[in-house]
Amino acid sequence: MSTMVMTGGTSGFGAIAAGRLRCSGENRLLLGARNDPRPGSSCLPLDLADLGSVRAFANAVREELGDTPVDALVLNAGLVLADVARRTPDGFEKTFAVNHLAHYLLLRLLMPALGEGARVVLTTSGTHDPAMGAGLTPPRHADASLLAYPDRDPGLHDHPRKAGEHAYTASKLCALLTVRAMTEEKEMRDKGITAVAYCPGQVFGTGLAQDLPFYMRVVWSLMGSPVLSRPARRFDPTLNTRADAGDTLADLASGDARTPEGRVYAALRRGQLTWPEPSDVACDTNAARTLWQQSAELVGLPG
Numbered sequence: 001m002s003t004m005v006m007t008g009g010t011s012g013f014g015a016i017a018a019g020r021l022r023c024s025g026e027n028r029l030l031l032g033a034r035n036d037p038r039p040g041s042s043c044l045p046l047d048l049a050d051l052g053s054v055r056a057f058a059n060a061v062r063e064e065l066g067d068t069p070v071d072a073l074v075l076n077a078g079l080v081l082a083d084v085a086r087r088t089p090d091g092f093e094k095t096f097a098v099n100h101l102a103h104y105l106l107l108r109l110l111m112p113a114l115g116e117g118a119r120v121v122l123t124t125s126g127t128h129d130p131a132m133g134a135g136l137t138p139p140r141h142a143d144a145s146l147l148a149y150p151d152r153d154p155g156l157h158d159h160p161r162k163a164g165e166h167a168y169t170a171s172k173l174c175a176l177l178t179v180r181a182m183t184e185e186k187e188m189r190d191k192g193i194t195a196v197a198y199c200p201g202q203v204f205g206t207g208l209a210q211d212l213p214f215y216m217r218v219v220w221s222l223m224g225s226p227v228l229s230r231p232a233r234r235f236d237p238t239l240n241t242r243a244d245a246g247d248t249l250a251d252l253a254s255g256d257a258r259t260p261e262g263r264v265y266a267a268l269r270r271g272q273l274t275w276p277e278p279s280d281v282a283c284d285t286n287a288a289r290t291l292w293q294q295s296a297e298l299v300g301l302p303g
């Protein structure tokens with residue numbers, strides 16, 4: 001029996017992954033969510049936009065599990081917003097707070113509960129890499145003090161949508177840098193814990209576009225239909241189905257997909273799991289260490 005803790009398992013390809021992990025009968029899955037739409041199902045309350053809720057969730061997980069170690073921690077939740085205008089109750093820009101800071105805090109709080117050989121999976125995105133030319137504004141930096149308070153960022157885009165895209169792509173760069181920083185943590189090395197940043201490629205038709213303007217939601221939804229997505233996938237290797245993205249996330253969580261020695265970046269291409277070298281920006285060890293320290297300060301933990 002494997003014990004798993006997951007965020008982002010209520011919608012999109014995360015719901016497919018959660019469904020598969022539950023069905024195997026060999027896993028105990030603790031899902032953190034604002035609400036779980038499945039009738040009769042239960043999950044532990046978690047709103048990643050509120051660090052108090054993250055702390056309460058970590059306590060609830062520890063209470064529920066007692067001495068049972070966590071075998072897999074899957075940090076998949078995420079959002080995209082149309083701008084950087086929204087603030088969390090803690091005062092942070094919302095995309096950065098939900099996608100990075102809350103997951104960082106959860107990871108730190110649950111690290112002691114991770115068992116020997118546990119797996120940690122953070123969902124990232126190829127859009128973090130300026131070289132991908134993915135169409136979204138690429139990250140200029142992963143400076144947590146500026147991402148948390150974008151009004152202080154001298155390079156903040158004038159155009160709200162571009163600023164919103166930057167908040168998203170930078171938060172996904174933070175996921176990769178967090179994985180890199182984790183591999184340097186003594187606790188992680190001593191327990192032989194594997195940390196992976198997972199890029200599902202482009203997966204249309206999920207709930208990710210729900211906060212974007214109407215026309216973008218329509219395109220997102222249409223592109224997720226089999227009629228349009230099937231031919232498009234032939235031309236673009238980064239396009240994947242929700243089923244493939246969810247199954248692969250489940251494989252990474254369960255350990256069915258083994259992480260090759262020294263690899264930290266898993267990317268789904270043409271429905272196949274690949275292990276490319278991370279982008280140049282994601283290999284910056286100094287940026288990774290700085291992000292770890294700055295994030296600790298923002299959530300009130302020692303570095």
Ligand SMILES: NC(=O)c1ccc[n+]([C@@H]2O[C@H](COP(=O)([O-])OP(=O)(O)OC[C@H]3O[C@@H](n4cnc5c(N)ncnc54)[C@H](OP(=O)(O)O)[C@@H]3O)[C@@H](O)[C@H]2O)c1
Binds near residue numbers: 076
């Ligand atoms: N779709 C893509 O093309 C793509 C590409 C690269 C990376 N990704 C990443 O993949 C992950 C899953 O995305 P998706 O496309 O499957 O989108 P999705 O359907 O919108 O799923 C997002 C998940 O995050 C949860 N979530 C959002 N805000 C939350 C909050 N404040 N507290 C707790 N949970 C929250 C959602 O919960 P609710 O059900 O409560 O809303 C949902 O379970 C995200 O991290 C996304 O950035 C997606």
